[in-house]
Amino acid sequence: MIIVKGIAASPGIAIGPAYLVKPDNTVIEKKHIPPTNIGWELRRFEEAVEKSMADLEASQAQVKSLFGSKYAKLIAAHKLILKDPLLISSVKNKIEKEQISAEYALSCAAKEITARFESLKDELFRERKYDLADVAKRLFENLTKKKQNKFSGIKEPSIIIAHNLFPSDTINLKGKNVLGFATDIGGKTSHTALLAQSMQMPAVVGLSDASSQIKDGDLIILDGETGLILINPEPKILKQYKEEQIKIDEAELSLKQISPLPNETSDGHKVSLYINYDPRRDFKAWDAFRSDGLGLLRTEFIYMDRFDPPSEDEQYQIYKKTAHRFDKRPVTIRLADLGGDKITQLGLGRREKESNPFMGCRGIRLFLKYPELLYTQLRAIVRASAEVDASVKIMIPMVSSVEEVREVKAALKQVLKETEDSGIIPRRPIMLGAMIEVPSAALSLDGILPEVDFISIGTNDLIQYLIAVDRGNQEVAELYDPYHPAVLRTINFIIQGCRKKGKPVSVCGEMASDPEMIPFLVGLGVDILSLSPRMFLRIKSTLRGLNFEACADLAQAAMLLTSSEEIKTLREDYSL
């Protein structure tokens, strides 16, 4: 048995015979052409570009219907490469000036551009060289009018082993007797890996030279959970993996089955389960979760990677589309939380580098400093709320004092008046809420509560600011501790404060998506948990397995303890 370690690119376990994809070793010979043929050669290349574009258009539609629009964007990226004057004019120049065949000119130009990609520091950009190679391969096939079908020989369910797979290859794997795939190259963020995840096909990439160690028909265990490939495993190991595979399948299946069941503990205590959304993502797959609402729309992502802020119209379209997906359920739109680690490139006329961005001009602070951004976003939300049945909620990030809440409230009032004057009226009253993620806001809760309709606890930041531990710094990662008594006591303080005033309270930080922390949050009496999509069904399953009375006892007992270790031990010993 040989074991090779690579990068886990898509989870799941696949067991089956290897199907080896032979590397494409075609050598493109340098071929000179007579000057009289230059025009003809250029036309041949242009026709190949046109044909490749038509292929990509067709492929884009196919990918969109199979995997959703997020993945169709990969093909859009290939279309951009195909339109890139750097590639096109470089090939044409070579044909004209060096009087060489279109095939050879293409291979030289692709090599030059690849070298530029390889010199880039950012892994994400370096990975794009595979997209370029994929486009060049497509162009080459259209020039030579010879299409390769790498997978035509697959006769039984197999594991594909290749030096590299292009995204265009990966798309074609669906429904082709393919159990999973392993490649020598590629990283976690490569498009091939992303496609594997969307197809729910186990995959391991970055295996160095595994493809040269494997023969056609070798028995392979592909472990997409840990990134291992086991070649011709011993019977004992094979048995263990088969058992593990059955367990994973059963767990997935039973999770899907709980979707229609109520969100409550075993003794009937209800907790609403909302979902957190990144507006850049495709939502389709998550509709099946039947969440009770959208608890956090991270709108700042609409502002990233651009110099001009999104217009009111652009935002309005996004909010309207998102809210429509939730029919009459609540949709919580957070005002953009720019700053901190969510670096913005917006040309705001200043933005000197802050030495301490997490404590700097972030979230509502930035919006109050640049009110046009605040007003534009509020107008977009109000306009969307006039077109949808969802109950729209606006949430303020990074609140550190009641004055900030009052300022936003006044701005919303003004926007509502102006929009009403032009005939735009929300279908349902818009709720305004504050995120509690800064200790000063937690301690001023009694002042904030009368100003708002709801509270949402942002535990990611609350932990960072309470313990003074940068949430993104590896050096202090050990100190970032949700079990810290100060964290649990502060959450208790906030929840009890809200309950006294009858205001709903949710938790929308990652703590709500941690199965170990759920008994504490439920036991303290939280009304809503807003979860990251990948954890939604797991948390639902955890909640349904808990007893509320026991959780409440556990939470109360934890309040009396003074160290994280004691709280962890209590949690382990507690029967829930």
Ligand code: PEP
């Ligand atoms: C939080 O801080 O818990 C939160 C939900 O906001 P973000 O992670 O976007 O800062």
Ligand code: MG
């Ligand atoms: Mg936050």
